[in-house]
Amino acid sequence: MARANGIDPSTQKYVPYNATSKLYVSTWFDKVMRPLENEGIDLWWLDWQQGEDWVPSPPGLNPTIVLNYQYYTNPYHWRYTNTRPALLHRWGGLGNHRYQIGFSGDVIPNWDTLQLQLTFTPTASNVAYTYWSHDIGGHVTPPDAELYTRWVQWGAFSPIFRTHCTKNANNDRRIYTYPWxxxxxxxxxHKLRQSLLPYIYTQARLTFDTSVGSVLPLYYNHPHHQEAYTFNREYYFGESMVIAPVGSPIKNDSGMAEWSFWVPPGEWTNLFTMERFVGPIEVNSKFTIDELPALLKSDSIVPMLPNHVPALGQSHLVPHQIKWIAILGSSKQGSGMLYDDHGDEANYYDQNTFAWTKASYSISGDGKNVEFVISKMMGSFSNMPTHRQYEVHLKxxxxxxxxxxxxxxxxAELYNDLVPITNDKNSFAYDGSTLSVVIKIGVAQSVRSDVKIQIEFANEISQISTMNGxxxxxxxxxxAKNMLDDQWGTRTSVFQDDYPNLLYAAGMGEKLSGVKADDAARTLSEFEKYAKIACDELKNITNISPSLQSKLNAQLC
Known part of the structure; x- marks a missing residue:
């Protein structure tokens, strides 16, 4: 490095960094960076601090944007490989959307910081910058478990999912170190984020094609609604989802956090509760630690990875199994798209370098028959799979x-979430806990042919009002059952004999999974009856702590 820049190595003189010297930069990439890339490094994380001026450069030059440009267009990378460049670095100003994935710096973990990121990130799309990443959980000090959990929930529905913190033994981001x-x-x-990769990758392609971010403020799609500006911690996550991560702490008396969100025009369903809303409407609600408003358009179909697809180190590979999620609402038809390409090749914009697959459904006039079609793949690329297996979830x-x-x-089979897609076998089952028909197509299907699935129901779809929520x-x-079960053997013991109706209500999902189709509506209608009786039961359980009883009553009754 010294010799190439005219410095005698024997002098031990420091080779000053000079981002504006072509000689220095080319030598740096060829002699220092390239050998490291040959050892397997394919992502550079730079940490240049904005505002530093000790680098020799013309007055007014921003070294950050120069570095981002140089690393992303590095000719010594392109000379030896056809892989895509990848860079994680700070924001260098307008125009930087073309280069690096951003990171927002060393933030202090608190609720104000989390709420700021909820507004800041989608707003960045106004300058075409959609790939912000954040130190999930904060950076400089340990977050409490609740704050970290809410931050991870936001991260799962953010452009880049990345945890990071300063080096401190007490500042831990490993999820298994937190209470159960x-x-x-x-x-x-974490698993949900992994399963959403096909959807996220599809939205990334749309961002590339349209220059419109995959994480957008509500007012992009609803400019004439004042709420789209007021609810600025809520955003579109791709074309089909609206997310409103919870950004306030749980109240001790209820075990829930209060959070408001806005439902845009149309029919939307919360992915976590299956509660259906017709917008525009403002909703004030309460959420336990595992809940948040994540709304899916009722006429959309979302491509995902099945739960049992290996995750670690696999995200860049073209999936051979795809799960399609559709929430059947009042709309008689719906559709969704899946984008595929090589995953790592630099050329993903010419013909024969990518492909699209469409999934669609239509409901018959009597509302009892659904045709779900996975259309043949349009396009091609070098490592395109010839066949695929599928899961279809109708919710x-x-x-x-x-x-x-x-x-x-x-x-037909009994539903078992622990069983993956079985090779050379097609089956369907019913998951009563999520009110979903689950179809597993283990006989691999050619991607060059349509896959047509006909589903027949005993009842008209969406006719049963008790399904909502x-x-x-x-x-x-x-x-609640688990919390009461945890009281066994304690000084204030309760036993299952004290809450039989709560047990019955808690087991309704398993009952529905095994019931005959003709009896499902009647069985489901029993839930509200037993749920109401269970609330009366709770009032008679006096040998539990007032805090626990308060939480159970608030969450159930």
Whole structure:
């Protein structure tokens, strides 16, 4: 490095950094950076501090934007590889949206910081910058478990999901070091983020094609609604979702956080509770630690990864299994798109370098039959799969009576979330805990042919009013059962004999999973009856702490 820049190495003189010297920069990339890339480094994380002026450069030159440009367009990278450049660095000013993934610096963990990021990140799309990342949980000091959990929830629905903190033994981001009540939620949202990769990648392609960010303020789509400006901590996450991460702490008496959100025009369903809303409407609600407003358009279909697809180190690979999620609302039809390309090749904009797959559904006039079609893949790329396996989840419905895949009858099975897609076998089941018909197509299907699925129901879809919000209520009853079960053997013991109706309500998901399709509506209608009786039961359980009883009453009754 010294010799190439005219300095005798024997003098031990420092080689000053000079971002404006072509000789220095080319030598730096060729002699220092390139050998490290040869060892396997494919992402550079720079940490140049904005405002530093000790680098020799013309007056007014911003070294940050220069570094971002140089690292992203590095000719010594392109000369040897066809992989995409990747850079994590600070914001260098207008125009930097073309280069680096940003990080927002060493923030202090508190609720104000979290709320600021909820506004700041989508607003950055106004200058075409959609790929902000943040130190989830803050940087300089340890966050408490609740704050960290809410931050991870926001991170799961943010442009870049990244945890980071200063080097401190007490400042831990490993989710398994947190108490179980938080760990289980943290784990769920980490897995959810992984499963959303096909949707996120599809939205990233749309951002590339349109220059409109994948994380947007509400007013982009609803400029004439004042609420779209008022609710500035809420945003579009891609085309099909609206997210309003909870940014306030839980109240001790209820075990819930109060948070308001706005439902845009149209029909939307909360992914976590299956509560359906028709907007525009402002909603004031309360959320337990595992809940938040995550709204999905009722006529959309979202591509995801099945739960059992290996995650670690696999995110850049083209998936051979895809899960399609559709919430069947009042709309008679819906659709969604999946984008695929090589995953790492630099050329992803010419013909024969990418492909699109469309999924769609239509509901018959009597509302009892659904045709779900996974259309043949349009386009091609170098490592495109020839066949794929699928899961199709139709949510907010009662059990199906029959399913056919490409005209062939599919066997019905009891739902088991622990069983992955089975090779060479198609099946369908009903998950009563999420009110979902789950179709698993284990017989690999050619991506060059349509896959047509016919689903028949005993009841008209969305006819049963008791389905609205049932999933969220059921989850709370299951949590309540677990909290009461945890009292066994304590000084103030309670036993399951003290809350039989709560047990019945908490087990409704399993009952629905095994019930005949013709009996499902009647079985579901029993839930509200037992839920009401369970609330009366709670009042008679006096040998638990007032704090626990207060939380249970607030969350269930």
């Amino acid at each position: 009540s938080y760990f289980s939620t943290l784990q769920h949202f 907010s419905v009662l059990p199906a009576t029959s399913v056919r895949v490409n005209g062939q009858v599919v066997s 049932f999933v969220g209520k059921l989850k709370r009853f299951i949590k």
